[in-house]
Amino acid sequence: MESSASLWKNTSFLKLWLAQMTANIGDQCYSFALLWYLLQATKSGTALSLLAIPEMVAGLLFYLIGGVLADRYSPRLLMVGADLARILVVITVGIMALFGIEQFSFFLIAQFFLGLFSSLFQPARTVALKAIVPLEHLGRANAILDTTFRTVRILAPMTIGLFASSVPLSTLFFVNAASYLLSVFFLYAIRGSLHSRTDTSASKMTPRQYMQDITVGIGELKRNHMLLLILLFSNLGFVVWVVCYNVGFPFLAERLDQGNGSTLAILMGFYGIGNLLGSLYMSRAYYTRHLFVILIGWGFQAGGFLLLTLGSTHHWIAFFAAAIAGVGGPVIGIPTVTAIQLKAADENTGKVYAINMLMFTFFGMLSSSLGAIWLGVLPVAYLFLISGLFLTGICTIGFWLERRSHTEKHQSHSA
The missing domain is CATH 1.20.1250.20 (MFS general substrate transporter like domains)
Known part of the structure; x- marks a missing residue:
């Protein structure tokens, strides 16, 4: 407190x-x-x-x-x-x-x-x-x-x-x-704490200087293996998340018994409640293994999506599963931003955050494209099943890499 x-x-x-x-x-x-x-x-x-x-x-x-x-x-x-x-x-x-x-x-x-x-x-x-x-x-x-x-x-x-x-x-x-x-x-009104990072009286930046700065930001990730893993695994799951939320949820609501617009609103509302619960928990959580927490977040998403495969016949299962998946959102997003702020050098924080957002945008656009391909081809339950299994695979690989990295770090400190 x-x-x-x-x-x-x-x-x-x-x-x-x-x-x-x-x-x-x-x-x-x-x-x-x-x-x-x-x-x-x-x-x-x-x-x-x-x-x-x-x-x-x-x-x-x-x-x-x-x-x-x-x-x-x-x-x-x-x-x-x-x-x-x-x-x-x-x-x-x-x-x-x-x-x-x-x-x-x-x-x-x-x-x-x-x-x-x-x-x-x-x-x-x-x-x-x-x-x-x-x-x-x-x-x-x-x-x-x-x-x-x-x-x-x-x-x-x-x-x-x-x-x-x-x-x-x-x-x-x-x-x-x-x-x-x-x-x-x-x-x-925020004064004193925030100031220019460099001398702004200098001439405007040239395209060459922009490219040099971007190269420095990429170099930060090359040197910081754990930060690179955090950015990769925090965004890779969006390959399936966007299509599940933007396409899967509406189709699921339509297929629920007597489903209508209000059913979709309730489904998204339960997802939002799960978001809020996850965010409230993260506001009091203490952690240092950021990738481990991020993977737990994707685990919630995977569990919710797998449970949604049963949601086309039972409203309460669909609403409960949406809430479970929703918990994962803040558990993924909050440690990602915090890790960037803590692990990136002061002069590269903005660039690393921008690279993170580029990865998010790329995977989001890829997911939207997959949604256009999937639309109407397979039953909606298959979409959630495939997505849940994909996220489970990501979590399995991520936990193995995180554990190996954590063990190596512990051994190097012990030595």
């Missing part, structure tokens, strides 16, 4: 937490409004499924640039700049909705720019957290931010739905802009 109290007394962390909480609430408003507006405009589920692609492409193009900038310049100013840019984007989308503009390509462009500025924001936030929180509190700090995000994601849609019924839908986009403005206020 002492660490908890000292963390909340850290005014810089408190401001960062407030900034993220307000932005998270606004993001939920934006997501709800965008999906509902485009559904009414296009009447196409295919169109809605395309919305994630521009953000992924932006991530592939700009995450490494964001990582380099986060390591070289003030993460506070980078976060402020990214939020100010996102304000302009969401206001533009709100104006389009206000005037009834329905050209789908405009919204895809907006999603690309939001992905671009998120690619600059997230590495800066990771570096900032490492600068303002003592190393021994990083795991708990990451867990608090994660718990806040998941709590907002569960509770906000109900409130937003009631609010949206009494105001024009475009209002929600402007609410998101206001939330980013509040985030800017809190982030800019």
